[in-house]
Amino acid sequence: MKLSVLQENFTYGLTTTSRSVAAKAQLPVLSNILLATDQGRLKLSATNLETGINLWLGAKIERQGAISIPAKILTEYVSSLPAEKIDLEIKENLLYLTCGSYKASFIGLPAGEFPNIPSLKGKPEVSLLTKDLSLAISQVAFAAAQDEGRPVLTGVLIQTKGENLILVATDGYRLSLKKLAGLREIQKVVEFQKGLLIPARTLVEVGKIISVGDEEKTLGLTITPEENQVIFTTPDCEIVSRLIEGKFPEFEKILPQKGTTRVILDAQGLAMAARVAAIFARESANIIRFEVGDSKLKVSANAAQVGDNVSEVEAKIEGKGGKIAFNSRYLLDFLNSANSDLINFEMTTSLNPGVFTPAGDKSYLHVIMPVRVQE
Structure with missing residues (x-):
């Protein structure tokens, strides 16, 4: 194999495919990325036997060939090179790499030892x-x-x-x-x-x-x-x-029915209050408390060895209100994904799941089980 490829493209390809390399490979070849010429392009392949990836990069091919190279060192090395043309050439079980004044050789394994990764034949369904x-x-x-x-x-x-x-x-x-x-x-x-x-x-x-x-x-x-x-x-x-x-x-069957208390909140305000409460919640099993009432949502957390905090978030409230507690990490995961300026929150009692949805978006729903806490 002999070819040329741009450093930026090669870095992107190696970084992407290396995420599918086995973390703790039982076989040495599963720690490798397969480099192969394929119909005028450079094909990179990796697998952990659960997931596999084939990725094609534009390249100038002079000679066909294939070899598998340890993913970690190759990716780290190529990522450190200047943004110039990279020349690759295989001689026996060695891959020679040249980029400007930088030269290196990598010991590889024969392409025949690399597991076969299925490839689509024809059009997708x-x-x-x-x-x-x-x-x-x-x-x-x-x-x-x-x-x-x-x-x-x-x-x-x-x-x-x-x-x-x-x-x-x-x-x-x-x-x-x-x-x-x-x-x-x-x-x-x-x-x-x-x-x-x-x-x-x-x-x-x-x-x-x-x-x-x-x-x-x-x-x-x-x-x-x-x-x-x-x-x-x-x-x-x-x-x-x-x-x-x-x-x-x-x-x-486990999706909750409509809650008896409905709250509309500013997403950014709720996220900030939750992040602040999470600082204290880290010391107490990540528990943060909601208290709904008087056109405000109180968000709090306390830790016996640290102290406590309370934040108030302006809210539009329908229903009788109430108290409920959640794992702060679960709440923040949802808020980071909501993609909305306003959040709807529904609850019934402190023991029933809380339901969160982006305001005006009926396509997305998130349910969080409450944490039972002692008052």
Whole structure:
């Protein structure tokens, strides 16, 4: 293999693909990125055996070839080079790299030892507008569980309901739900009617990739039932992920009914009060308290060894008011994703879930379970 590629492009490609490299690889080759020529472009591939990525970069190809190189050192080295042309050449098991006055060689492994990553053949089954999906992922994926103890909760359920595509995630303490409307072609795909469980980590990575560039571009999505995989495609990238097996909780049954107290709040004011309270809450299991009444929401936290704080947020209130407590981290995660100037908050009692929605946006709903506290 002999080719030339721009340092900026190569750095972007290596940084992106390296996020799919196995953190604790059982096989040396899983710590590598595969470099290969493919139809006049440089193809980068990486996998952790759960998720795989193929990414193509523009390059001037002089000779075909392929080799896999340790991802960490190659990415770190290329990122440190000046923004100039990089020349790559393979000789036996070595990759020689030249960038201006900088020269290096890397010991690689044969391309034949690298795991095969499926690639889409033909057109994708469905196409989604990237700006809609990128926002939906940012509003849902964070609510999935990090603990692998219950694998189904580490995924995001994607399912068609009527004319909507619904994304749902829950870790048992909170639930995020987002509806995307007007996606008629998806309704015809049987797998979406049944529901797909996609690892949240995969969707976060998809979100990072599609958030770069033109908002009007589309993302292709294809299901391979025989391999239990999903393939996301853009013109220059493919992300392949296994689907999670198992039954997702029947989330519709646990969605709260309309609350007896409804509050409209300034999102920025609530976020600031929550962040301030979280400083004290760190010392007391991240618990912050809400008290609704007298056209204001009181946000407070206390820690026996530190002290306490109280903030007031102007609010428009309907209903009898009341008190409730939440985990500050869960509340801040939602506020960071809300993408709205005003927030609707509904509650019934201190033991019933709190429901948060962006004002004027019925497509997004977030539920947080309360924390039981002693008065």
